[in-house]
Amino acid sequence: MTLVTSIAVAAPGVLVAALMISSCLQLLKNYAAARSMGVPIRIVPISPLNPFWALVDRRVLGFIRRRMPFSNNSFTKYNWRGWEVADRYESHQEMGDIWVLVTPFKNWVYVNDPNALLSLFKRGTEFPRPVFITEVLNVFGPNISTAEGARWKTQRRIATHCFNEQNNEIVWAESTRLASDMLKYWTSRPSIASSAEDLRTLSLLVLSRAGFGKSFDFKGHEEQASSNPSSNYKESLQTVLENLVLILGFGTKFLSNPWLPRKFRLVHEACAAFQTYMTNLYEEEKKAYKEGKLTDNNLMSLLIHASQQDSEESGSGSPGGLTESEIYGNMFAFNFAGHDTTSHTFTFALYFLASNPDIQDWISEEVCHVVGGKQPHEWDYRQVFPRLKRCLAVLYETLRLYTVVPPIKWTANESQELVVGGKTILLPPNSMIAPSYGSVQTDPRFWGPDSLTWKPSRWIKSNAPGLENEEFDLHTRGAFVSWSMGARDCPGKKLSQVEFVATMATLFRDWRVTPERKKGENLDAACKRVLNLIEADSGYVLLLQMLHPEKAPLVWTQK
Numbered sequence: 001m002t003l004v005t006s007i008a009v010a011a012p013g014v015l016v017a018a019l020m021i022s023s024c025l026q027l028l029k030n031y032a033a034a035r036s037m038g039v040p041i042r043i044v045p046i047s048p049l050n051p052f053w054a055l056v057d058r059r060v061l062g063f064i065r066r067r068m069p070f071s072n073n074s075f076t077k078y079n080w081r082g083w084e085v086a087d088r089y090e091s092h093q094e095m096g097d098i099w100v101l102v103t104p105f106k107n108w109v110y111v112n113d114p115n116a117l118l119s120l121f122k123r124g125t126e127f128p129r130p131v132f133i134t135e136v137l138n139v140f141g142p143n144i145s146t147a148e149g150a151r152w153k154t155q156r157r158i159a160t161h162c163f164n165e166q167n168n169e170i171v172w173a174e175s176t177r178l179a180s181d182m183l184k185y186w187t188s189r190p191s192i193a194s195s196a197e198d199l200r201t202l203s204l205l206v207l208s209r210a211g212f213g214k215s216f217d218f219k220g221h222e223e224q225a226s227s228n229p230s231s232n233y234k235e236s237l238q239t240v241l242e243n244l245v246l247i248l249g250f251g252t253k254f255l256s257n258p259w260l261p262r263k264f265r266l267v268h269e270a271c272a273a274f275q276t277y278m279t280n281l282y283e284e285e286k287k288a289y290k291e292g293k294l295t296d297n298n299l300m301s302l303l304i305h306a307s308q309q310d311s312e313e314s315g316s317g318s319p320g321g322l323t324e325s326e327i328y329g330n331m332f333a334f335n336f337a338g339h340d341t342t343s344h345t346f347t348f349a350l351y352f353l354a355s356n357p358d359i360q361d362w363i364s365e366e367v368c369h370v371v372g373g374k375q376p377h378e379w380d381y382r383q384v385f386p387r388l389k390r391c392l393a394v395l396y397e398t399l400r401l402y403t404v405v406p407p408i409k410w411t412a413n414e415s416q417e418l419v420v421g422g423k424t425i426l427l428p429p430n431s432m433i434a435p436s437y438g439s440v441q442t443d444p445r446f447w448g449p450d451s452l453t454w455k456p457s458r459w460i461k462s463n464a465p466g467l468e469n470e471e472f473d474l475h476t477r478g479a480f481v482s483w484s485m486g487a488r489d490c491p492g493k494k495l496s497q498v499e500f501v502a503t504m505a506t507l508f509r510d511w512r513v514t515p516e517r518k519k520g521e522n523l524d525a526a527c528k529r530v531l532n533l534i535e536a537d538s539g540y541v542l543l544l545q546m547l548h549p550e551k552a553p554l555v556w557t558q559k
Contacts, residue, residue: 047105084438114478121486141329194221
């Protein structure tokens with residue numbers, strides 16, 4: 001064996017050994033930093049941000065739990081995406097309202113104190129968002145999720161002008177129209193196994209209209225014919241959003257390589273087509289702005305007009321407005337944030353409702369009281385939406401138990417103090433701060449002894465009989481973080497609420513949904529089976545979702 005051959009054979013082993021040594025040294029360094037905090041510590045050998053581990057974590061740990069004794073340890077408990085949902089408040093109940101998870105990359109500080117969380121979100125400069133995690137969203141350009149400093153302030157200021165009541169009216173009208181068509185599709189069949197797919201379609205089409213001014217008719221999963229993903233705007237956007245794992249993992253340029261499978265190249269073609277559609281619309285809206293016209297109150301039009309106006313008001317001395325790349329980047333971020341998050345939340349809510357017939361009656365009572373005999377297309381957004389508090393409660397309660405996108409902060413390059421439970425903790429530099437959404441949103445101290453039960457009525461309070469006297473109850477401030485808080489909260493929060501409430505009101509005013517029963521199964525047993533499916537078969541792909549909702553087909557009947 002020659003020297004060159006020997007080196008070639010030994011190189012992979014040397015590289016692996018070097019990586020393991022480096023990882024161990026970093027783990028020791030992070031452990032020392034964690035000890036300086038004086039809080040409980042748990043240690044895992046692999047970072048949750050390791051992209052290769054993220055692909056196999058659930059499978060590997062599932063195998064370990066099944067085959068090996070003494071597998072109930074920190075590695076199997078905390079070293080997979082989404083463990084917070086399964087753990088709920090158990091770890092905090094054991095270790096207190098703050099503890100730290102030591103990993104080879106960074107330490108993760110988990111906080112379960114509402115007052116500490118309010119302080120954390122309020123001090124945005126001291127506890128910034130870790131944009132090195134979200135920078136993968138720069139697919140079409142920088143955006144509000146990845147920007148920092150002055151550029152973030154500009155993007156946030158302009159985005160605030162876009163998410164307005166005029167756009168919410170569009171969301172409301174489009175949601176009621178599409179939900180009506182989806183309901184016709186669902187009620188025309190004996191059972192529906194494609195509820196999650198159909199809700200993704202509805203979410204996509206609402207975004208198409210609200211985001212870009214493009215309106216399409218709803219087609220159910222079984223009605224959709226395959227088409228070229230670059231053939232039109234809707235198909236390209238749908239392909240982009242449905243293949244985000246590939247796009248965020250490899251980048252659009254890599255996907256264009258001719259030696260890759262055809263599916264990869266089709267995704268690249270869809271990205272290029274979507275870019276072209278955005279470019280054409282950008283040029284049209286710039287021209288309309290110069291002519292003093294606002295063609296539509298969709299997000300793209302509003303973003304361009306707000307950007308042009310901001311640039312003019314800033315003057316030549318300071319760069320105002322957004323660059324063309326930032327406009328494309330933000331439109332992608334709006335679509336990413338508004339599509340998967342909404343559709344997954346819709347799916348969770350629908351299956352919870354299917355398992356709770358009494359809650360369907362509860363929200364139907366409110367809808368009938370508010371809209372009377374009017375059909376969905378006659379419902380006035382400004383009059384109806386604020387009164388549908390029970391429908392909104394379904395959204396909040398679903399997110400309380402299944403937050404699709406948890407917020408994350410970090411200390412950046414400086415130590416920061418945080419008061420937790422009356423005690424001041426010094427958080428070391430480069431510490432990730434994880435608001436414990438799975439815990440703080442289910443802790444019995446804040447939500448009562450039934451905190452693990454899906455119960456939308458907990459969000460409603462009333463001081464007198466009658467639906468008109470009901471008020472929305474936000475409970476303990478800081479104990480609900482699903483839309484984040486502070487300056488970097490979700491700018492599309494109300495848009496998502498409007499879409500959800502409009503859809504739920506349309507679906508459940510006159511119709512009811514139940515799980516399809518198996519042979520010899522009564523309704524109670526079927527409902528319990530679906531609740532077990534939600535709990536046992538939910539996990540992360542890109543975001544938290546029900547992994548196999550098709551295992552529980554649903555049946556719609558008129559009340």
